[in-house]
Amino acid sequence: MSKIELKVNGRSHTLDIEPATPLLYILRNDLGLQGPRFGCGLGQCGACKVIINGAAVPSCVMPVSSVKGEITTLEGLASNGRLHPLQQAWIDEQVPQCGFCQNGQIMTAKAMLDKNPHPTDAQIRESMNGTLCRCMSYYRVQTAIKRAAKTIANASPVFGKEVVA
Amino acid sequence: MSVSAGVPEQIEEALVTHRRGFLKSAGLLAVSFGAFVGAWTTEAVAQSSGGAKGAGPYPDPDFRQIDSWIVIHENNSATFYVGKTDPGQGTGTGFRQLMSDELDIPFDQTACIMGSTDITVDQVGSGGSTAMERDSWPMRRVAAEARRVLLEMASARLGVPVDQLAVSDAIVTVKAEPSKRVTYGELIAGKKFNITLTGNNVNSVTGQAKTKSVPELKNTGQSPQRDDIPAKVDGSLKWAVDVKLPGMVHARNVKPPFACAKLTGIDESSVKGLPGFIKVVSKGNYVAVVCEREEQAIRAARQLKTTWQKPSTAPFPASEDLFSYMRAAAPISASRPLLAGDSETRNPESRPIVVGNPDAAFSGAAKTIEAEYEIPFQGHTAFAGAHATADPSNGQMTVYSNDMKSYGMRRCVAAFLGMPHDRVRVVWMQGPQGFGRTAAEDAGCEAAWIAREIGRPVRVQWMRDEETAWDTKSPAFLVKMRGALDSDGRLVGYEYYARSCDYNHLGYNEPDTVLIAQLMGSRRARPASGSASMPSDMYAIPNRKMAGEVVGLPIVWETPLRTGNLRDPNGPQPTFAAESFIDEAAAAAKTDPLDFRMKMIKADTNDDAGFRRARSIAVLKAAAEAYGWDPRPSPKPIGTGKVLTGRGIAYSFRGQTVVAQIAEVEVNRQTGHVWAKRLVCAHDCGLVVNPESLRHAVECGTLHGLSRAIHEEVRFDTEKVTSLDWFSHPTLRHADVPERIDIVLVNGDPNPNRPDLPPYGAGEASLKPMLAAIANAIHDATGVRIRRVPFRDDRVLAALKAAGV
Ligand code: FES
Numbered sequence: 016m017s018k019i020e021l022k023v024n025g026r027s028h029t030l031d032i033e034p035a036t037p038l039l040y041i042l043r044n045d046l047g048l049q050g051p052r053f054g055c056g057l058g059q060c061g062a063c064k065v066i067i068n069g070a071a072v073p074s075c076v077m078p079v080s081s082v083k084g085e086i087t088t089l090e091g092l093a094s095n096g097r098l099h100p101l102q103q104a105w106i107d108e109q110v111p112q113c114g115f116c117q118n119g120q121i122m123t124a125k126a127m128l129d130k131n132p133h134p135t136d137a138q139i140r141e142s143m144n145g146t147l148c149r150c151m152s153y154y155r156v157q158t159a160i161k162r163a164a165k166t167i168a169n170a171s172p173v174f175g176k177e178v179v180a
Numbered sequence: 181m182s183v184s185a186g187v188p189e190q191i192e193e194a195l196v197t198h199r200r201g202f203l204k205s206a207g208l209l210a211v212s213f214g215a216f217v218g219a220w221t222t223e224a225v226a227q228s229s230g231g232a233k234g235a236g237p238y239p240d241p242d243f244r245q246i247d248s249w250i251v252i253h254e255n256n257s258a259t260f261y262v263g264k265t266d267p268g269q270g271t272g273t274g275f276r277q278l279m280s281d282e283l284d285i286p287f288d289q290t291a292c293i294m295g296s297t298d299i300t301v302d303q304v305g306s307g308g309s310t311a312m313e314r315d316s317w318p319m320r321r322v323a324a325e326a327r328r329v330l331l332e333m334a335s336a337r338l339g340v341p342v343d344q345l346a347v348s349d350a351i352v353t354v355k356a357e358p359s360k361r362v363t364y365g366e367l368i369a370g371k372k373f374n375i376t377l378t379g380n381n382v383n384s385v386t387g388q389a390k391t392k393s394v395p396e397l398k399n400t401g402q403s404p405q406r407d408d409i410p411a412k413v414d415g416s417l418k419w420a421v422d423v424k425l426p427g428m429v430h431a432r433n434v435k436p437p438f439a440c441a442k443l444t445g446i447d448e449s450s451v452k453g454l455p456g457f458i459k460v461v462s463k464g465n466y467v468a469v470v471c472e473r474e475e476q477a478i479r480a481a482r483q484l485k486t487t488w489q490k491p492s493t494a495p496f497p498a499s500e501d502l503f504s505y506m507r508a509a510a511p512i513s514a515s516r517p518l519l520a521g522d523s524e525t526r527n528p529e530s531r532p533i534v535v536g537n538p539d540a541a542f543s544g545a546a547k548t549i550e551a552e553y554e555i556p557f558q559g560h561t562a563f564a565g566a567h568a569t570a571d572p573s574n575g576q577m578t579v580y581s582n583d584m585k586s587y588g589m590r591r592c593v594a595a596f597l598g599m600p601h602d603r604v605r606v607v608w609m610q611g612p613q614g615f616g617r618t619a620a621e622d623a624g625c626e627a628a629w630i631a632r633e634i635g636r637p638v639r640v641q642w643m644r645d646e647e648t649a650w651d652t653k654s655p656a657f658l659v660k661m662r663g664a665l666d667s668d669g670r671l672v673g674y675e676y677y678a679r680s681c682d683y684n685h686l687g688y689n690e691p692d693t694v695l696i697a698q699l700m701g702s703r704r705a706r707p708a709s710g711s712a713s714m715p716s717d718m719y720a721i722p723n724r725k726m727a728g729e730v731v732g733l734p735i736v737w738e739t740p741l742r743t744g745n746l747r748d749p750n751g752p753q754p755t756f757a758a759e760s761f762i763d764e765a766a767a768a769a770k771t772d773p774l775d776f777r778m779k780m781i782k783a784d785t786n787d788d789a790g791f792r793r794a795r796s797i798a799v800l801k802a803a804a805e806a807y808g809w810d811p812r813p814s815p816k817p818i819g820t821g822k823v824l825t826g827r828g829i830a831y832s833f834r835g836q837t838v839v840a841q842i843a844e845v846e847v848n849r850q851t852g853h854v855w856a857k858r859l860v861c862a863h864d865c866g867l868v869v870n871p872e873s874l875r876h877a878v879e880c881g882t883l884h885g886l887s888r889a890i891h892e893e894v895r896f897d898t899e900k901v902t903s904l905d906w907f908s909h910p911t912l913r914h915a916d917v918p919e920r921i922d923i924v925l926v927n928g929d930p931n932p933n934r935p936d937l938p939p940y941g942a943g944e945a946s947l948k949p950m951l952a953a954i955a956n957a958i959h960d961a962t963g964v965r966i967r968r969v970p971f972r973d974d975r976v977l978a979a980l981k982a983a984g985v
Pocket residue numbers: 052053054055056057058059060061062063064073074075076
């Protein structure tokens with residue numbers, strides 16, 4: 016056991032925990048977050064993804080001791096009581112079927128758009144390709160990403176002010 | 181957090197206030213609206229509905245009482261309690277649309293609670309795409325009856341006969357004097373209907389009131405957004421995997437390393453010192469490890485030393501030998517009478533169908549063709565492993581589960597543990613998919629058994645390798661077909677003969693076939709025989725013979741190759757064969773494959789129950805029009821480039837629902853890779869309750885069909901399944917998704933505006949023709965016919981090479 020400090024969605028936590036514990040179980044079972052979920056535990060599906068240092072990474076295969084940087088989970092995307100444009104696009108396009116994978120879809124899309132606000136169709140497919148959906152909501156995920164990209168582009172200068180349509 | 185961001189602030193506030201008020205009156209204050217949809221706080225819900233108290237026992241809600249179905253609150257809103265589950269197709273929203281129409285209450289003032297056995301009536305749960313087709317009817321009749329009763333109450337209150345009253349938006353007014361009014365909430369909130377309905381069972385339950393005709397339905401046919409989606413994208417939904425209870429511990433299974441292995445030893449000292457270790461629980465060949473924390477249980481289950489003895493015979497052939505095994509095996513079930521001890525009546529579809537004189541048609545044919553098709557085992561491979569949390573408090577057993585048939589799980593757990601029915605309840609919560617896997621759910625019984633063993637609430641979840649290897653499988657099929665063409669190129673003789681490897685087919689939530697029961701040895705004597713089903717009998721071919729037989733594997737119990745119902749069970753396999761073969765016949769006749777089909781549909785309509793043939797014609801036409809189909813025979817002249825393109829069509833019906841699909845593919849001649857560039861699906865399921873939800877479900881079903889066509893296959897050696905993850909049992913990915921998908925909703929009823937147009941089942945049907953549509957498109961592009969599913973790159977490339985393409 017050792018003391019580990021984690022900053023998640025803007026809040027700091029100190030935990031006394033076995034350092035090899037995968038981050039996923041700490042987020043879910045100690046911090047009560049339920050955006051990231053267990054799908055494979057192998058880094059193959061994306062269900063457990065969180066954003067660290069701008070990258071969407073699988074938390075299921077990441078020992079908590081190796082986390083360097085602030086963690087953002089699905090719960091941390093909204094700001095000022097408003098959903099992130101991606102989340103809103105997910106509602107507008109009615110993306111989920113069961114929804115179990117959608118944490119991974121949204122977090123992967125967020126990391127992609129933050130780096131590349133105007134992705135081509137091919138870039139969307141490539142960036143999203145490791146994020147699986149067994150209900151096959153892919154077509155709508157791709158449509159919703161394009162919709163969110165437009166919303167973000169129109170909502171100058173930065174998302175977070177009262178500018179989201 | 182707001183769940184309605186994007187809505188103007190004052191409206192949002194009103195919504196939230198309304199919802200808060202709503203939740204308060206529904207006894208749901210403990211949760212935000214976002215979490216509300218998951219019906220997580222069942223204690224609160226239970227109390228508000230007048231149903232069972234949290235501590236148990238949990239008697240069944242009486243389906244003959246309106247109060248079991250509908251609660252009206254002070255603020256003039258209503259909660260509907262229905263015995264269904266919605267694993268993500270939007271049926272819950274659909275029920276609200278239909279029930280609010282019958283009750284005459286605004287859709288936005290309603291909510292729907294589903295599938296928890298102590299507070300919602302037993303409508304079985306979900307499955308078979310029966311939500312609208314069958315189960316919405318009792319809901320509608322009860323809502324109509326509630327409206328009738330409310331009108332009578334208003335009549336007494338306002339002193340005016342019912343026929344002089346009008347009702348709209350849950351407000352009753354006097355027609356002649358509209359200022360005289362009373363709301364539903366004022367009439368009944370806080371009180372009970374106390375109206376007893378009639379009907380022998382939940383499906384036939386009814387009051388005196390009549391349901392509305394189609395033109396009178398206002399919300400039905402609209403597309404309100406699905407009410408489960410906001411909480412699924414903002415992270416607020418409590419899923420079944422999120423249940424946390426005081427004192428709860430975690431368990432993980434230790435599966436036999438080989439099929440049919442016998443446990444010979446457990447070395448508990450191998451895990452005793454591990455942090456958080458509580459106990460190894462075991463009976464027969466079932467083993468699980470219980471620890472305080474989840475990651476501790478995962479580690480301990482991996483580290484536990486166990487010894488096993490292999491069976492003396494190999495339990496199954498290796499996957500590459502499966503079809504030669506199936507060809508040679510002696511059939512087990514079909515074409516024989518029922519035997520004493522057969523656990524289920526055999527599927528009547530397994531009896532041969534003979535029409536006309538097929539033998540004569542073949543002997544007089546101008547041309548005969550034959551082909552054989554192979555469809556392997558395919559997995560459910562749910563997005564997450566089976567999971568459940570069980571709480572043994574108060575001498576009861578509560579199971580939190582995503583079992584799509586939660587009522588079945590309740591019966592199963594009660595029987596498995598030998599507990600009285602009313603001491604067990606299942607609280608249904610959202611989870612990954614359904615698709616039949618959760619109707620033959622395994623974790624519920626495991627959690628309940630362990631919880632009783634250790635006397636604490638316990639959460640069980642299967643790991644990825646367990647789920648992929650040990651979930652229920654869609655049976656493998658081997659189909660032989662023959663066709664006789666006359667000199668005009670008409671198909672005058674047709675033979676379909678299927679063998680399915682389906683002898684250990686699991687039913688729904690059976691206490692003597694659920695995996696833990698098999699492993700503990702408390703299983704039934706004989707497995708269910710499954711079925712070697714026929715394709716839909718769509719074409720008026722004058723002489724035809726269709727038969728199917730089931731073959732078994734050498735060992736049927738305690739194996740990961742147990743079969744079960746996967747989304748349109750045993751539908752895609754026969755349809756792949758039959759609709760590929762029709763294309764082969766069209767090619768042999770050098771005719772356009774759509775035209776070839778159309779002629780056989782028109783030929784004879786004397787068995788047009790539900791107007792399926794009339795709707796087939798409409799659906800095929802709609803698909804062809806949406807695609808821009810140009811009539812010509814297949815294959816087209818083979819191109820010279822690296823990428824060959826082609827299009828294929830296939831169609832089918834499931835129940836009364838008709839589906840036609842067209843695929844346009846690109847085949848890479850150097851890699852064998854197939855990409856479906858464009859898909860069209862035309863779909864007729866009668867009355868459409870929510871067109872957007874339906875389009876979504878059909879689109880996803882269509883893509884699931886594509887996934888099964890190009891990726892999915894369970895692989896195994898002679899002692900274990902070797903498909904263990906997303907690489908060894910691949911699934912569709914973002915890069916596979918078509919550039920364009922068109923979903924065309926068709927109403928091909930001969931009288932499309934008839935006031936009694938019923939809803940038929942939707943969703944599963946869209947899986948059915950897809951495999952053949954892709955195979956037909958590959959053939960059109962390359963001239964090569966692929967008769968083995970899935971059309972993986974290596975397989976397609978080998979076939980192209982062999983054909984010199
Ligand atoms: S659960 Fe982490 S990638 Fe699948």
